[in-house]
Amino acid sequence: MKKFVYILTDRNRTSLHVGMSADLIKTLDFYKQMPNLFFDSGQQLSRLVYFEEFNAESQALSRFKLISRFTRMQKERLVRSCNPDWVDLTIGLDFEHIAMKKMIPTQPDLFLPAWRKS
Numbered sequence: 001m002k003k004f005v006y007i008l009t010d011r012n013r014t015s016l017h018v019g020m021s022a023d024l025i026k027t028l029d030f031y032k033q034m035p036n037l038f039f040d041s042g043q044q045l046s047r048l049v050y051f052e053e054f055n056a057e058s059q060a061l062s063r064f065k066l067i068s069r070f071t072r073m074q075k076e077r078l079v080r081s082c083n084p085d086w087v088d089l090t091i092g093l094d095f096e097h098i099a100m101k102k103m104i105p106t107q108p109d110l111f112l113p114a115w116r117k118s
Contacts, residue, residue: 003060005067007050007079013086016075017045020064024051028090047088050079 004024008017008031021027031045054060067075079086 003054008045048090
């Protein structure tokens, strides 16, 4: 069973949160559904900027413990080593799933001019 060690941040990169999960997409969905659970509204953890995948839980746990003890500067170096622009990596994980959730259902009649409706 695969395990993931990840780093999340907010839009201003003021908070860096290290976590471990068996299902990264479900974990990210949880953070998006409950944005104020752990932090205040200004520090919503919404961007996945780093993750590693492991086959063994023991490896993931030891890496999680190591990264958790890193200073902020060490965490930033780790993120910049593979993601120098701090791009949100969520889109690369499961783009179709995320895109389908963000699609807004629209009714075609709402966007027609008044003279076209009949």
